[in-house]
Amino acid sequence: MSAPTLQTGADGRLRHLLTVEGLPRPRLEELLNTAESFLGVTQREVKKVPLLRGKTVVNLFFESSTRTRTTFELAAKRLSADVINLSVSTSATVKGESLLDTLRNLEAMHADIFVVRHGTSGAAHFIAQHCLPHVAVLNAGDGRHAHPTQALLDVFTIRRHKPNFDQIKVAIVGDILNSRVARSQIHALTILDTAEVRVVAPRTLLPVGIESLGVKVFTDLTQGLAGVDVIIMLRLQKERMRGALLPSEHEYYRQFGLTEARLQGAHPEAIVMHPGPINRGVEIDSSVADGARSVILEQVTNGIAIRMAAMSLIMGTRTQDGREVG
Amino acid sequence: MRISIRGGHFIDPANKVDDTLDLHIADGRVVALGTAPDGFQSDREIDAEGLVVCPGFVDLCARLREPGAEHKGSIESETRAAVSGGITTVCVPPDTDPVIDDPSVVELIRRRQRLAGQAKVVMLGALTRQLGGEFLSEMGALMEAGCVGVSNAWVPVANPLVMRRALEYAATFDLTVFSVPYDPLLAPDGCAHEGETATRLGLPGVPRSAETTIVARDLALIEETGVRAHFCRLSAAHSVDLIERAIGHGLPVTADVCAHQLYLTDRDVGEFDSRFHLRPPLRTDIDRQRLLEGVRSGSITAVCSDHQPHDQDAKLHPFSDTEPGASTLETLLPLTLALRDHGLDLNSALERITCAPARILRIEAGTLGLGAAADVCLFEPDTEWVVESHALYSNGRNTPLDGRRVRGRVKQVLVDGRSVFEAG
Numbered sequence: 001m002s003a004p005t006l007q008t009g010a011d012g013r014l015r016h017l018l019t020v021e022g023l024p025r026p027r028l029e030e031l032l033n034t035a036e037s038f039l040g041v042t043q044r045e046v047k048k049v050p051l052l053r054g055k056t057v058v059n060l061f062f063e064s065s066t067r068t069r070t071t072f073e074l075a076a077k078r079l080s081a082d083v084i085n086l087s088v089s090t091s092a093t094v095k096g097e098s099l100l101d102t103l104r105n106l107e108a109m110h111a112d113i114f115v116v117r118h119g120t121s122g123a124a125h126f127i128a129q130h131c132l133p134h135v136a137v138l139n140a141g142d143g144r145h146a147h148p149t150q151a152l153l154d155v156f157t158i159r160r161h162k163p164n165f166d167q168i169k170v171a172i173v174g175d176i177l178n179s180r181v182a183r184s185q186i187h188a189l190t191i192l193d194t195a196e197v198r199v200v201a202p203r204t205l206l207p208v209g210i211e212s213l214g215v216k217v218f219t220d221l222t223q224g225l226a227g228v229d230v231i232i233m234l235r236l237q238k239e240r241m242r243g244a245l246l247p248s249e250h251e252y253y254r255q256f257g258l259t260e261a262r263l264q265g266a267h268p269e270a271i272v273m274h275p276g277p278i279n280r281g282v283e284i285d286s287s288v289a290d291g292a293r294s295v296i297l298e299q300v301t302n303g304i305a306i307r308m309a310a311m312s313l314i315m316g317t318r319t320q321d322g323r324e325v326g
Numbered sequence: 327m328r329i330s331i332r333g334g335h336f337i338d339p340a341n342k343v344d345d346t347l348d349l350h351i352a353d354g355r356v357v358a359l360g361t362a363p364d365g366f367q368s369d370r371e372i373d374a375e376g377l378v379v380c381p382g383f384v385d386l387c388a389r390l391r392e393p394g395a396e397h398k399g400s401i402e403s404e405t406r407a408a409v410s411g412g413i414t415t416v417c418v419p420p421d422t423d424p425v426i427d428d429p430s431v432v433e434l435i436r437r438r439q440r441l442a443g444q445a446k447v448v449m450l451g452a453l454t455r456q457l458g459g460e461f462l463s464e465m466g467a468l469m470e471a472g473c474v475g476v477s478n479a480w481v482p483v484a485n486p487l488v489m490r491r492a493l494e495y496a497a498t499f500d501l502t503v504f505s506v507p508y509d510p511l512l513a514p515d516g517c518a519h520e521g522e523t524a525t526r527l528g529l530p531g532v533p534r535s536a537e538t539t540i541v542a543r544d545l546a547l548i549e550e551t552g553v554r555a556h557f558c559r560l561s562a563a564h565s566v567d568l569i570e571r572a573i574g575h576g577l578p579v580t581a582d583v584c585a586h587q588l589y590l591t592d593r594d595v596g597e598f599d600s601r602f603h604l605r606p607p608l609r610t611d612i613d614r615q616r617l618l619e620g621v622r623s624g625s626i627t628a629v630c631s632d633h634q635p636h637d638q639d640a641k642l643h644p645f646s647d648t649e650p651g652a653s654t655l656e657t658l659l660p661l662t663l664a665l666r667d668h669g670l671d672l673n674s675a676l677e678r679i680t681c682a683p684a685r686i687l688r689i690e691a692g693t694l695g696l697g698a699a700a701d702v703c704l705f706e707p708d709t710e711w712v713v714e715s716h717a718l719y720s721n722g723r724n725t726p727l728d729g730r731r732v733r734g735r736v737k738q739v740l741v742d743g744r745s746v747f748e749a750g
Binding site for chain 1: 527
C-alpha cells in the first residue's frame with residue numbers, strides 16, 4: 001500500500017485532503033472528532049466561529065454541483081472565511097486553457113484553500129502538486145477517484161448510530177464502477193476496521209480487482225443485504241443505460257432497488273444511507289428513503305460539520321482538543 | 327577513411343561471433359575481422375579495450391515527431407538521441423502528420439534524415455489511406471518509395487474484411503504487415519491497465535482483451551491468407567500464448583515488446599504519475615514475467631524502444647488528460663542489457679536489438695559481417711549511471727526511468743564508418 005505523502009506533511013499533519021486512502025486512523029478520527037465539536041456550532045443561534053477569519057476559500061467547481069458547493073460554502077462561512085465560488089465550465093478548458101493555466105490565473109486571488117471538484121480522476125492531486133506551497137487543496141470529488149468529505153461524513157453518520165465499527169457489516173449498493181464516493185467510503189470503513197464491507201452490484205458496475213480494496217463482492221441484493229447494519233445506496237446515473245452497462249431503470253430497480261421487502265433481510269436496526277441526490281424508484285423506494293431507518297437528511301447536516309473540520313484541519317488552526325472553537 | 331577498432335570484445339549475434347577481435351573498416355564497410363587485410367593502413371585507430379564492439383542497434387519503433395509535431399522533436403534531434411543510445415537505424419511508424427501514405431512524405435523524411443546525418447531511418451507505410459481503416463493505401467507506390475513494411479499504427483482497422491484484404495494486398499508486394507493490436511472500443515477513454523491500480527485511482531481501464539482480441543483476429547486472418555505479419559508492442563501475457571501457438575502451427579509471424587514493458591508494471595503509476603502513462607499500458611507482474619519468458623524463449627524476437635518524445639506540457643495535466651508515451655531511445659541499451667539478469671547471455675540480449683529486428687524489417691543492418699555497413703556501437707557493458715531526464719539528448723524529457731540507476735553506457739557510435747557519437 002503506497003501511503004500518499006502529498007496530503008500529509010513530514011510532521012504527519014494534513015496539508016491537503018485529497019483522498020481517504022492511506023490516512024492513518026488517528027488522523028481520520030481526529031477529523032471525525034473535530035466535526036463532532038463543530039456540530040454544536042451549527043445548532044447555535046450564532047452559527048459562526050472565527051477560525052478562518054481573513055482566509056479566502058475558493059470553491060473551484062469544474063463539474064456543476066449546487067448541493068456540494070453549497071455545503072462547502074456554508075462550512076467556510078461558518079468558519080468566518082471569505083468565499084468565492086467559481087464554476088469553470090470544462091468546455092472552456094477543453095478549448096485550450098489547460099488546468100495548469102487556470103490554476104496560474106487563480107493564484108492572483110491569493111486563495112488559502114481551493115475546494116476542487118473536477119470530472120477527471122487525479123485532478124485534485126494535480127492541483128495540489130502545482131499550486132503555491134501555502135495553498136491547501138480540498139478534494140470535493142475528482143472523476144471516479146475520490147470524494148473524501150462525503151465518505152467522512154458517511155462514517156461520521158454511521159458512528160453516531162453504530163459506534164463500534166469492528167462489530168458492524170456495511171453494504172454499499174449500486175454503481176461502484178463509476179463511484180468516487182464508494183471508493184472513498186471503502187477506504188474510510190477499512191481504516192476504521194469495519195468488521196465487513198460489502199459491495200453489491202451487477203457485474204457491469206463492479207470494477208476489476210475491487211476485492212483488492214478489502215471488500216466482499218455480491219451480485220445478488222438479497223444475499224448482499226443479509227444481516228447488514230448499514231446500507232449505503234449509490235445514485236445511478238441515467239447515462240449507464242447508454243453505455244450498455246444496464247438494460248433499463250426498470251430492471252435495475254427490480255434487481256437492485258432498495259424496497260421495504262428487501263430491507264427486511266438486513267439487521268432489524270439497520271440504517272439506510274444515500275449520498276444524494278436520490279433517484280426515487282430507481283435505486284431506492286420512496287417509502288424507504290423517507291422511512292424510519294433512513295438517515296439521509298442527517299447526512300446532509302453532518303456534511304457541513306465534516307467540511308468545517310476538514311477546512312480547519314488543513315489550515316492548521318484547530319486547537320489541541322478540537323473543542324475550543326470560539 | 328580507414329578505421330581499426332582494436333582490442334574490443336567483438337559480438338556479432340548474426341554471425342555468432344563473440345570474441346576479442348579487431349574490426350577493420352574502409353569506405354564505410356567492414357573489410358576484416360581480426361588481422362587487417364594486406365596493405366591496410368588505418369587513418370584512425372580506436373582503442374576498444376574493456377568495451378563491447380557490436381552492430382549498431384536497430385529500433386523497430388521510434389517516433390521522431392517530424393513531420394507534424396516538431397514542438398516535441400525533430401528528425402535531427404531524435405536521430406541524434408538515437409545514436410547517443412547506440413541505435414543506428416530507427417523504424418518510423420506511419421502516424422506522422424501528414425501520414426506516410428504517399429511517396430512524397432517518404433521522400434521528405436528521407437531528405438531530413440540525410441541532412442541530419444545521424445541514425446538511419448526506415449519507414450513503415452500506412453496500411454490504409456490516411457490510416458482511416460477504410461480504403462487500402464497505395465502500397466505498391468509506398469514499396470517503390472522504400473517503405474519496408476505497412477502498418478496502421480495505433481489506429482485500429484475496425485472492419486475485419488478491410489484487414490483481410492489489406493493483408494492480402496500487402497502480400498502482393500511481399501510487404502510485411504505490422505499489426506499494433508489494440509481495440510479502443512474495449513477501452514473507452516482507457517489510460518491504465520484494467521486492474522487494481524486503475525480501480526484504486528478511478529482511471530478508465532484498458533483490459534488485456536483490447537489487445538488479445540485483435541491478436542486473435544489477425545492471427546485467424548493470417549492463418550487463412552498465409553500472409554507474413556509482425557505483432558508490435560505486446561503487453562498482455564495471453565498475447566504471448568497466442569503468438570507462441572501460432573508459431574507452433576507454422577504461421578509466418580513474429581512479435582516484439584518495448585523494453586520498459588519488461589521492467590515496469592501498473593503499480594509504478596503510483597499516485598497519478600503521468601510519466602507512467604504509456605500505450606500499451608503497463609500491466610501486472612504476471613504479464614511482465616510472461617513477456618520476459620517470451621523474450622527468453624525467442625517467441626518475442628525483438629525488443630524496441632517505442633520512443634515517444636513529448637513536450638513538457640503534454641504530461642502536465644491530470645493523468646488521463648496527458649499524452650501517453652515515453653522518451654526511451656537512450657535507455658534501450660541498459661534495459662536490454664538487464665536481460666542478463668533474466669536468463670539471457672550478453673550475445674542473445676544483443677541479438678534482440680540487432681539482427682533480430684533487422685530480419686523483421688528485412689533490411690541489411692544489425693550485423694558486422696564482411697562487407698556490411700560499418701554501423702558500430704562501442705559500449706561499456708557494466709558501467710552504472712543514473713538516468714536524468716534533463717541530460718537526455720532527445721527533445722522529449724519524459725522518461726519513466728528518471729533517477730533510476732542502470733547498467734551499460736554507450737561510448738562511441740559509427741554510422742557507415744563515420745563517428746557520429748562519442749561520449750564526453
